[in-house]
Amino acid sequence: MRLIFLGWSGKDLGMLEVPEKLKEQGHEIVYWTGLSSELEVVRPKFPNTIFQSHLDASFAIPPKELADNDFLPPGQDLLNKLSETESLVLTMMNKRFEHLSVSERKNFYYHLIQYWNGVLEKFQPDALVFPVDPHTVYDFVAYGLAKLAGIKTINFMLTRISDRILLMSDFKTGNPDLRRAMENNQKKNFSITDLSKDLQDYYNNQIKHKTKLFLADIKYQKKQYTFLNVFKIKLLAFLGMIRRRTWLRDISAFFKNRIGDTPQKEYSRHQIDPDWSKKYIYVALNYQPEATSSPLGGIFVDQLLMLEVLAASLPNDWHLYVKEHPLQWQIRGHSYSHYRYPGYYTEISKLKNTYLVPLSANTYDLIDNAQAVACVNGTAGWEAILRSKPSLVFGYSWYRNCPGVFEIDGAASCKKAMEKIKSGILKNSHQDIINYLAAFEKVSIRAYTDEYLREAVKISISESVQNYVEAISAVLWAQSNRKE
Incomplete structure (x- = not known):
């Protein structure tokens, strides 16, 4: 089958061996984006x-x-069918x-549609393969076009349970x-x-001993933003603005952020x-982002919008306690952004x-004393x-089908969930969790995904490669049989 790999990198984790082994099985890799140094x-x-660096594709x-190429610009019919993709992409560009202004973003989006629609028409792939959920604009545009054209998409969703991931063909519908x-x-x-030993250990740590989930990605990011690393980043930025001769403007902006309002001060x-x-x-x-x-x-x-839905659905004597993510300011610094703009926290505080x-405030105290978590x-x-504790989940989580989870898509579903939670009749048991983990074990894949998760993986790189190959091959085999 003809395959396109998008954003597929990770030489030290064995990721480059996956397309190689699929090629050995007779599949044709027609297009591949990834880190330039690894593609070489x-x-x-x-x-x-056809190879394209991830940066060039971006x-x-x-x-x-x-x-x-002589790929044609998109027309009204195609763009109308991709309206949901467009809405998500314009925000993803943050x-x-x-x-970029909204008009500039839309024009750039149209160019991406033109190019990737042309690529799909030219190479006629049977499947697009992503290492994670597509989220870097160009890959999400290709994903949306593939969905529209009926082309198989294969991506892997992180779960942060041991070293396990879930294969998805559509993150909206989940894993059937x-x-x-x-x-x-x-x-x-x-x-x-x-359960397997890794899931037994996970269960015992989280349920019996209530060990804090200190996530590998947060641990990795905190290492990246130690005092020394932040100093190095600031020094390089200072040298860069001298080289670009923008030091006066940049220093002015720095003091404006320090003296003026900041997200932290507003919060x-x-x-x-x-x-x-x-x-x-x-x-x-x-x-x-x-x-x-x-x-x-x-x-x-x-x-x-999530908070507005929750506030509109709350019982009269209940409150919402909202806590910012611990990395939001550590990574983004003292500047406002399109996600945390001036007045953002003020608007939250105005809600009922x-x-x-x-x-x-201790996260686990907040969870343990809550009626539910959203x-x-x-x-x-x-x-x-x-x-x-019951869980009110907005969006498309990997655990959405677990007992105790309410999938919320608006005020109506949120109010129904609140009524059930208030009644006190809903209790997810430890038996429910064990049964869910047994199902999860059966369909999940143990594999390396990213460098920052390396220490969480308890299998060899060769096992990881084989698990990827077997999972992708199974999907392609099933698709081939359906075509026949």
């Missing part, structure tokens, strides 16, 4: 493959083989194209094998000893200490019975389930 290593093994710079496995487990009572003006005697929903905001909210949050990439709580496809929702 594998290029001799794929003489008929800025719509075509590879030399397609530099003089990460790398924050400086997981749903079927759960249905088969409904009348069964698995014990912890029925602190509205924060209060939580009153544990109140009934409340704990809301954990996601770090942005990141794939967990864009695209996996759907329309709730606007977390203020809604209060910002200090970042120093988030946009976040880890806090899964932590709530592990601690026997």
